Amino acid sequence: MAGPTVVTRASAAVINGQPIGVWQGAGEPGWWPHETPLPENITVYRALDDLAASACAAALIITDTLVPLDTLLADKILVVYRPRSLIAGMGCRRGVPVEELESLLAETLQESDLSIECLAGIATAEIKRGERGLEQLAERHGVPLSFFPAEELNEVFETNPDAITSKSERAHGLVGVWGVAEPAALLTAGADELLVTRKNTARATIAIARKNFASAGNPS
Numbered sequence: 001m002a003g004p005t006v007v008t009r010a011s012a013a014v015i016n017g018q019p020i021g022v023w024q025g026a027g028e029p030g031w032w033p034h035e036t037p038l039p040e041n042i043t044v045y046r047a048l049d050d051l052a053a054s055a056c057a058a059a060l061i062i063t064d065t066l067v068p069l070d071t072l073l074a075d076k077i078l079v080v081y082r083p084r085s086l087i088a089g090m091g092c093r094r095g096v097p098v099e100e101l102e103s104l105l106a107e108t109l110q111e112s113d114l115s116i117e118c119l120a121g122i123a124t125a126e127i128k129r130g131e132r133g134l135e136q137l138a139e140r141h142g143v144p145l146s147f148f149p150a151e152e153l154n155e156v157f158e159t160n161p162d163a164i165t166s167k168s169e170r171a172h173g174l175v176g177v178w179g180v181a182e183p184a185a186l187l188t189a190g191a192d193e194l195l196v197t198r199k200n201t202a203r204a205t206i207a208i209a210r211k212n213f214a215s216a217g218n219p220s
Contacts, residue, residue: 010079013058017041021056021076023048025063026118027083028213048072064118064210066110084120084143085211086195089185090134091124092204098136101204105137108206112196119143120211123184125153127175146188150176156183165197185209 014020020042032038045051051059051073058077061069064085069078088105109116122138123146124131138145157164157178163186167178182198185191189209196208 006077007079010058010060010077013077014039014041018057019043019055020058020060021045021051021054022060023051023062025061025065026085026210027062027064027081030213031062064115066113066115082115082117084118086114086118087121087123087185087189087191087209087211088119089123089181089183089188089207089209090137090204091128091180091184092131092133094131096131096133096203098133098140100201101133101137102140104199104201104204104206108196108199108208112208114195114208116141121146121188123148123188125150125175125177125180125184127177128180146184148184148187152187153177153180153183156186160186160192163193165194179205181205181207190214 010020018041022042022044024044025048038044043054043056045054048061056076058079059073060079060081062081062083064083069080086109090101090105092101106116119141121143122134124134126147126149128134129147134145154177157167164179164182166182171180172178179198182194185194185207186209190212191209194207194209196206198205198207200206
């Protein structure tokens with residue numbers, strides 16, 4: 001993120017024709033209209049180091065990570081854009097309060113150097129529909145809460161077993177699913193791998209995936 005003064009300076013650099021560099025590590029790739037070419041003074045760099053070494057006056061960084069950029073790009077006007085690119089798959093016992101789920105979500109993202117501003121959705125099992133803590137968590141962050149039936153969650157364990165790190169015999173015996181957090185995150189993100197594998201507390205679980213904007217799911 002950037003303050004209004006920084007954004008104003010970056011905008012002025014664009015208008016004045018100064019060289020501008022863009023680097024994207026996450027988010028929707030089609031952010032620029034394909035029928036309109038980028039202005040000649042704007043260059044998209046494949047590598048962040050290449051942008052850092054360039055003579056660009058300003059840098060637009062599109063990322064969901066919390067990696068410090070001020071030192072690397074100290075000579076440039078820096079604008080960081082946070083795309084809605086992260087999906088949190090979550091499971092919990094009945095009645096877990098939103099504060100406990102919020103703490104798990106925030107700590108997991110912070111420990112993984114991921115920005116909570118980039119949360120795009122929360123996903124869980126169909127059997128958790130009506131779970132107030134999960135509903136309140138989604139409401140707090142203004143993101144959709146998605147639900148998957150047991151059959152779809154279990155299918156991920158067969159079709160993409162390398163992406164799954166845990167399989168619960170207990171959960172399968174109780175509610176008919178081998179796991180919730182990891183497959184729910186993968187399904188909603190349309191991803192083949194997890195950014196953060198299953199983490200759990202005594203009463204809740206979480207896993208994080210980055211959205212594949214070409215194929216991300218849209219469950220009810």
